[in-house]
Amino acid sequence: MKTESRLEKVLAAGHFAVTAECGPPKGADVAALQAKGKHLLGCVDAVNVTDNQTAIVRMSSVAACAILKGMGHEPVLQMVTRDRNRIALQSDLFGAYGLGVRNVLCLTGDHQCFGNQKEAVGVFDLDSIQLVKTVRDMRDNGKIIGGEEIQGPPKFFIGAAANPFADPHWWRVVRLGKKVEAGADFIQTQCVFNLDRFGEFMGQARDMGLTESVKIFAGITPIKNVGMARYMANKVAGMDVPEELIKRMAGVPKEKQPAEGIKIAVETIQQVREMEGIAGIHLMAIEWEARVPEILEAAGLSKRPEV
Amino acid sequence: METEPTRIVVYHCRNLRLFDAGEQKNFARSMPGLSLVAVPCSGKLEAHHLLKTLAANAEGVLVLACAEQACQYLEGSKRSHKRADYARKWLEKLAIEPDRIEFVHLPPMDLAALDRVLKEFVTKLESFKGTLNGAQAG
Amino acid sequence: MIVAELKEINEIRKMIDRYEAILVVGCDSCVAECAAGGNRETMLLAAALKLSYKKDRKNPVITEACLDRQCVDDFIERIAHLVPEHDVILSLGCGAGVQALARVYTDKPIIPALDTLFIGETEMRGVWQENCLGCGQCKLGYFGAVCPVTRCSKKLMNGPCGGSKGGRCEVDPDVPCGWDMIMRRLEAIGELDRLKEYVPPVNWATSHSGGPRRVVREDQKP
Numbered sequence: 001m002k003t004e005s006r007l008e009k010v011l012a013a014g015h016f017a018v019t020a021e022c023g024p025p026k027g028a029d030v031a032a033l034q035a036k037g038k039h040l041l042g043c044v045d046a047v048n049v050t051d052n053q054t055a056i057v058r059m060s061s062v063a064a065c066a067i068l069k070g071m072g073h074e075p076v077l078q079m080v081t082r083d084r085n086r087i088a089l090q091s092d093l094f095g096a097y098g099l100g101v102r103n104v105l106c107l108t109g110d111h112q113c114f115g116n117q118k119e120a121v122g123v124f125d126l127d128s129i130q131l132v133k134t135v136r137d138m139r140d141n142g143k144i145i146g147g148e149e150i151q152g153p154p155k156f157f158i159g160a161a162a163n164p165f166a167d168p169h170w171w172r173v174v175r176l177g178k179k180v181e182a183g184a185d186f187i188q189t190q191c192v193f194n195l196d197r198f199g200e201f202m203g204q205a206r207d208m209g210l211t212e213s214v215k216i217f218a219g220i221t222p223i224k225n226v227g228m229a230r231y232m233a234n235k236v237a238g239m240d241v242p243e244e245l246i247k248r249m250a251g252v253p254k255e256k257q258p259a260e261g262i263k264i265a266v267e268t269i270q271q272v273r274e275m276e277g278i279a280g281i282h283l284m285a286i287e288w289e290a291r292v293p294e295i296l297e298a299a300g301l302s303k304r305p306e307v
Numbered sequence: 308m309e310t311e312p313t314r315i316v317v318y319h320c321r322n323l324r325l326f327d328a329g330e331q332k333n334f335a336r337s338m339p340g341l342s343l344v345a346v347p348c349s350g351k352l353e354a355h356h357l358l359k360t361l362a363a364n365a366e367g368v369l370v371l372a373c374a375e376q377a378c379q380y381l382e383g384s385k386r387s388h389k390r391a392d393y394a395r396k397w398l399e400k401l402a403i404e405p406d407r408i409e410f411v412h413l414p415p416m417d418l419a420a421l422d423r424v425l426k427e428f429v430t431k432l433e434s435f436k437g438t439l440n441g442a443q444a445g
Numbered sequence: 446m447i448v449a450e451l452k453e454i455n456e457i458r459k460m461i462d463r464y465e466a467i468l469v470v471g472c473d474s475c476v477a478e479c480a481a482g483g484n485r486e487t488m489l490l491a492a493a494l495k496l497s498y499k500k501d502r503k504n505p506v507i508t509e510a511c512l513d514r515q516c517v518d519d520f521i522e523r524i525a526h527l528v529p530e531h532d533v534i535l536s537l538g539c540g541a542g543v544q545a546l547a548r549v550y551t552d553k554p555i556i557p558a559l560d561t562l563f564i565g566e567t568e569m570r571g572v573w574q575e576n577c578l579g580c581g582q583c584k585l586g587y588f589g590a591v592c593p594v595t596r597c598s599k600k601l602m603n604g605p606c607g608g609s610k611g612g613r614c615e616v617d618p619d620v621p622c623g624w625d626m627i628m629r630r631l632e633a634i635g636e637l638d639r640l641k642e643y644v645p646p647v648n649w650a651t652s653h654s655g656g657p658r659r660v661v662r663e664d665q666k667p
């Protein structure tokens with residue numbers, strides 16, 4: 001064991017793991033965060049806490065992690081390099097660890113032009129891969145960037161993202177390799193809708209021997225309706241929503257579309273589970289956390305291991 | 308009652324061969340307020356020439372160019388058209404009637420066409436009377 | 446070169462309306478190449494201002510001049526005879542030109558007529574592209590001569606990110622993905638292997654983050 005992470009324990013014991021995303025509120029509404037957290041309590045192994053997702057100002061992910069931790073959750077701190085320089089990032093890593101956070105997902109983050117603070121400076125002092133290496137150097141060498149020793153090095157279980165659907169396709173697995181090389185212990189992928197392309201990516205990852213050294217979680221997002229499917233297909237950067245899927249949603253009456261979306265999510269979970277090298281799923285039920293238990297129930301994943 | 312003549316400056320491409328030797332003066336005399344300026348190619352005109360002309364004393368500026376395919380300098384006529392459009396955009400920005408600058412392709416040696424174009428231009432400019440009668444600059 | 450754009454005429458008017466004699470000064474170097482502040486544009490702006498004031502029935506003195514370079518003292522001094530009889534200098538230089546004029550003509554207000562944008566190249570007539578941020582430690586040799594700091598919207602050094610689609614940037618489909626360009630170049634010159642190397646964090650101390658920069662060369666001094 002490299003860390004005290006519960007998520008690491010679940011994976012090390014060979015269980016198929018489940019994580020879910022929880023977006024902090026647009027304000028200081030702790031009760032709203034706790035309400036979301038309550039839906040997920042006991043049915044996932046860890047909760048990813050997003051960091052000002054799509055560049056919209058929300059409660060800080062460090063603070064939200066601490067609140068969820070207080071409820072009994074195992075938080076995964078998402079950290080983007082868009083808003084903080086290396087001084088703030090490293091300082092927040094110390095602070096988060098001090099508050100009991102044991103997992104971190106290192107991201108670059110969506111560009112600030114997508115959010116509600118379009119005039120903000122984009123920091124991007126580090127990129128996601130450099131952040132992975134920074135967290136690893138803290139844990140394994142007890143050093144910050146520049147090589148200075150630290151008191152009480154935080155020992156995080158380190159995550160990174162992968163998007164098998166972005167261009168160019170050949171590069172995606174090389175980038176995955178770079179992240180693993182830099183120190184990623186686990187990977188959470190972009191939402192999987194195109195299973196053919198995802199299967200191809202996993203094949204490449206296996207060929208490079210990456211699935212042996214990193215735990216890959218397939219990203220799953222239930223679609224609420226055909227409008228959302230179209231929106232993600234056309235407007236969200238880095239998404240690949242095949243036309244058949246949009247047609248399938250459109251072919252169902254409006255009131256039955258949510259159920260159909262959940263059915264698709266469950267089918268996707270079942271299919272990715274069959275793929276060699278998939279260690280778990282990461283559920284991103286955007287503003288739909290309440291339906292997570294039902295999806296996991298249907299996918300036969302509602303019982304979480306005790307570790 | 309005598310009305311002020313409309314002050315117009317016409318830049319015409321020499322290759323249109325509108326006037327025989329000495330004829331330009333006679334034509335200008337026939338129409339008070341008219342100034343005729345021959346240019347080697349309409350492409351020699353820049354947007355600042357057109358604005359400067361308006362800033363000085365003219366109420367309207369007319370650019371007479373050859374047909375694009377007929378331009379002796381290949382791109383001259385095309386360029387002057389673009390520049391006249393650009394100068395018109397400037398007038399819009401300055402809240403001045405953009406039609407005070409006009410660009411016209413004229414057939415060569417066609418004085419009748421020139422006459423027609425001028426008459427229409429004068430009518431148009433008369434409807435703008437008084438909007439650009441500030442302190443005399445230049 | 447430095448690429449700039451002319452400000453809106455109303456913004457310029459707002460800054461110069463309080464003066465009665467205006468010296469409009471262009472710069473015939475970089476900002477002439479990008480058709481923002483060269484000799485032509487200086488004449489155009491002066492004419493436009495005259496016209497604009499004429500419409501408002503005002504008649505300030507407007508004189509135009511153009512320097513070969515507005516950022517070098519030897520050139521700046523060439524308008525010295527015009528400066529005393531004007532209340533203000535309206536500069537069509539880049540930000541460096543404006544400040545150089547202010548350093549030389551210490552008692553004159555200097556007003557910028559341009560917004561200075563970036564260091565870039567003329568990609569074709571009428572198109573200028575930013576491609577250098579002046580970070581102070583050029584790494585172009587490792588990236589197929591395409592700058593990740595400038596051409597990637599997120600300054601990624603180990604990119605491209607997950608938002609690259611069809612060679613376009615997620616920020617704007619009109620913006621080409623810088624990393625897509627890097628990869629194509631590396632492929633063309635047979636150096637794709639460079640992409641697998643981890644690139645450590647950039648040292649921003651040599652960039653503007655380290656404070657305003659200055660180069661002093663004793664061998665060049667008079």
